[in-house]
Amino acid sequence: MTESHTLTARELSLAYDGADIIDHLDVSIPPGSITVIVGANACGKSTLLRGLARLMKPRVGRVEVDGRDIHSYPSKQLARLVGLLPQHPVAPAGITVADLVARGRYPHQGWFARGTAADDAAIAHALEQTSTTELAGRAVEELSGGQRQRVWIAMALAQEPEILLLDEPTTFLDVTHQVEVLDLLMHLNKERGTTVVMVLHDLNLAARYADHLIVMAKGAIVASGAPDEVITVETVRAAFDLESVVIADPVCGSPMVVPIGRFHQLG
Amino acid sequence: MSALVAARAVRRSRARLVTIVLLGAVLVIAALSLAVGAYSVSLPDLLATLAGQGNSKNEFIVLRLRLPRLTMAVLAGLAFALAGALFQALLGNPLASPDLIGITGGASVAAVFAILVLGLSGFAVSGFAFVGALVVASTIYLLSWRQGIAGYRFVLVGIGIAFMVQAALGYLLTRADVRDAQGALVWMVGSLSGTLWTEVAVAAISVGVLVPAVIVLAPKLRMLQLGDDTARGLGVRVDLSRVLLLAVAVALAAVATASVGPIAFVAFVAGPIARRLVPGTSLVPSALVGVLLVSTADFVSQHLLPGGVQVPVGIITGAIGAPYLLWLLATRRSRGEA
Numbered sequence: 001m002t003e004s005h006t007l008t009a010r011e012l013s014l015a016y017d018g019a020d021i022i023d024h025l026d027v028s029i030p031p032g033s034i035t036v037i038v039g040a041n042a043c044g045k046s047t048l049l050r051g052l053a054r055l056m057k058p059r060v061g062r063v064e065v066d067g068r069d070i071h072s073y074p075s076k077q078l079a080r081l082v083g084l085l086p087q088h089p090v091a092p093a094g095i096t097v098a099d100l101v102a103r104g105r106y107p108h109q110g111w112f113a114r115g116t117a118a119d120d121a122a123i124a125h126a127l128e129q130t131s132t133t134e135l136a137g138r139a140v141e142e143l144s145g146g147q148r149q150r151v152w153i154a155m156a157l158a159q160e161p162e163i164l165l166l167d168e169p170t171t172f173l174d175v176t177h178q179v180e181v182l183d184l185l186m187h188l189n190k191e192r193g194t195t196v197v198m199v200l201h202d203l204n205l206a207a208r209y210a211d212h213l214i215v216m217a218k219g220a221i222v223a224s225g226a227p228d229e230v231i232t233v234e235t236v237r238a239a240f241d242l243e244s245v246v247i248a249d250p251v252c253g254s255p256m257v258v259p260i261g262r263f264h265q266l267g
Numbered sequence: 268m269s270a271l272v273a274a275r276a277v278r279r280s281r282a283r284l285v286t287i288v289l290l291g292a293v294l295v296i297a298a299l300s301l302a303v304g305a306y307s308v309s310l311p312d313l314l315a316t317l318a319g320q321g322n323s324k325n326e327f328i329v330l331r332l333r334l335p336r337l338t339m340a341v342l343a344g345l346a347f348a349l350a351g352a353l354f355q356a357l358l359g360n361p362l363a364s365p366d367l368i369g370i371t372g373g374a375s376v377a378a379v380f381a382i383l384v385l386g387l388s389g390f391a392v393s394g395f396a397f398v399g400a401l402v403v404a405s406t407i408y409l410l411s412w413r414q415g416i417a418g419y420r421f422v423l424v425g426i427g428i429a430f431m432v433q434a435a436l437g438y439l440l441t442r443a444d445v446r447d448a449q450g451a452l453v454w455m456v457g458s459l460s461g462t463l464w465t466e467v468a469v470a471a472i473s474v475g476v477l478v479p480a481v482i483v484l485a486p487k488l489r490m491l492q493l494g495d496d497t498a499r500g501l502g503v504r505v506d507l508s509r510v511l512l513l514a515v516a517v518a519l520a521a522v523a524t525a526s527v528g529p530i531a532f533v534a535f536v537a538g539p540i541a542r543r544l545v546p547g548t549s550l551v552p553s554a555l556v557g558v559l560l561v562s563t564a565d566f567v568s569q570h571l572l573p574g575g576v577q578v579p580v581g582i583i584t585g586a587i588g589a590p591y592l593l594w595l596l597a598t599r600r601s602r603g604e605a
Contacts, residue, residue, distance in 0.1 A: 055496055079502025090494035094546030098274040106490055107502040137274030
């Protein structure tokens with residue numbers, strides 16, 4: 001990975017049924033790093049990700065990749081730059097892991113260039129990276145939640161995007177599998193230089209894995225930057241309406257939010 | 268890499284085996300359909316006749332009477348099955364078959380109107396049937412459109428339309444003269460008897476245009492099955508692809524219905540049966556299952572009923588198809604697989 005691709009939103013407003021969910025937002029995703037978007041429920045974080053992934057047309061403003069409006073790209077060309085793993089992907093009944101992962105190659109295939117050596121190499125590499133090679137012949141619906149999520153990430157890897165967007169990739173996973181998935185994404189970022197942008201629920205995991213953190217509340221950005229600058233008692237209060245203590249994560253020193261709650265007191 | 272290759276090889280060899288077995292079964296039924304009847308032709312004579320070296324009597328029986336009927340059965344089975352499999356895959360719902368959501372019913376109403384009220388016959392009736400299917404399909408599409416198409420809403424609107432269509436059919440039939448109504452009823456059940464080469468030619472040209480369109484669009488169908496968001500993320504123009512695929516599926520159902528009438532259940536069961544044989548959405552096995560269903564049902568309807576009774580082919584497909592579907596539903600292995 002030598003060149004890095006930029007993803008920016010300018011004056012972006014996104015609306016459902018005429019009501020603005022996010023309003024005139026400017027976002028700049030640092031190339032080659034891991035950006036995590038956090039915030040309370042219904043703060044617009046998933047909507048922002050959908051907007052960045054061209055799943056929604058902006059009401060106002062635009063999203064740009066390398067300075068060019070994403071809605072002006074030919075769809076396959078953009079898919080080679082920006083990949084997406086939605087929150088609830090659908091696996092067709094009976095599909096095998098190998099077949100599902102192979103579908104990630106779609107944007108690289110034309111009428112006559114299908115099933116090429118490059119396709120096979122990318123699929124094999126994606127399976128290997130996600131430790132799903134031995135599952136290749138299994139039906140996706142037979143797999144456990146953690147295995148299934150690894151398979152979906154393998155599909156996104158087979159796409160070989162420069163920028164990968166993920167909407168809550170750790171939801172419904174136990175803590176072991178959450179860490180496994182985040183480690184995998186970090187490895188991908190370090191090894192290939194893929195820019196990773198994801199929405200996460202767990203603030204502490206977000207602070208640990210993010211190079212760049214975006215904290216949202218009510219459709220606006222409350223704070224953004226390096227986790228140890230952004231995660232403060234004040235930010236947590238503003239974004240989550242929660243009293244907390246922020247300490248250093250004993251494992252890696254990143255900020256760690258310890259909530260207080262009604263029935264407990266500090267000290 | 269080897270695990271990947273092995274996994275793929277297993278699926279491909281299964282698909283190939285199923286395809287070969289289905290093709291073999293179709294050939295057997297085809298040979299029987301051409302050879303067996305009130306006047307039976309031996310296999311050597313049959314092959315000689317097909318090669319253009321038979322006597323004139325065999326030539327008349329096989330090439331003028333039986334072959335057009337068999338060819339039409341093959342074309343109709345293929346078109347119905349592909350239409351059904353496309354609808355079911357596109358809308359992610361096994362109930363989303365053109366015969367359940369009123370599309371072939373729309374063709375019936377238009378055709379019965381043409382027969383009973385306008386006194387038409389032949390190609391004019393087929394033309395009305397084709398337009399009827401298109402009108403119903405467009406109506407369902409427009410009524411179920413809410414910033415996109417959701418499978419379940421499409422099916423619900425379609426089922427509503429199907430009831431309206433039934434009411435219209437009932438009205439037309441009760442108002443008609445009994446003898447005219449009899450002719451319309453035969454059309455409504457779906458029949459292959461008395462098929463002419465000219466009718467086969469029209470159906471063959473239509474299917475010949477639509478099948479390549481299916482082949483071109485099939486990769487997009489596979490992506491749409493991953494859900495709209497994933498498909499869009501992988502560079503598919505979701506709404507455009509879906510409209511094109513639906514249009515092709517509707518045209519296939521319309522051509523088949525216009526040619527032979529709404530033969531029951533073929534569109535509905537071909538896909539699920541094929542999926543039982545080969546996991547995943549497999550258009551080729553679905554089409555072959557459809558061909559086998561219609562040609563077998565037509566053979567049964569002509570020769571295998573007790574007392575030498577002959578009935579329209581649609582009676583047989585309904586009688587076999589419905590129980591088979593119930594059995595499939597009762598024994599299916601997991602959710603969403605039917």
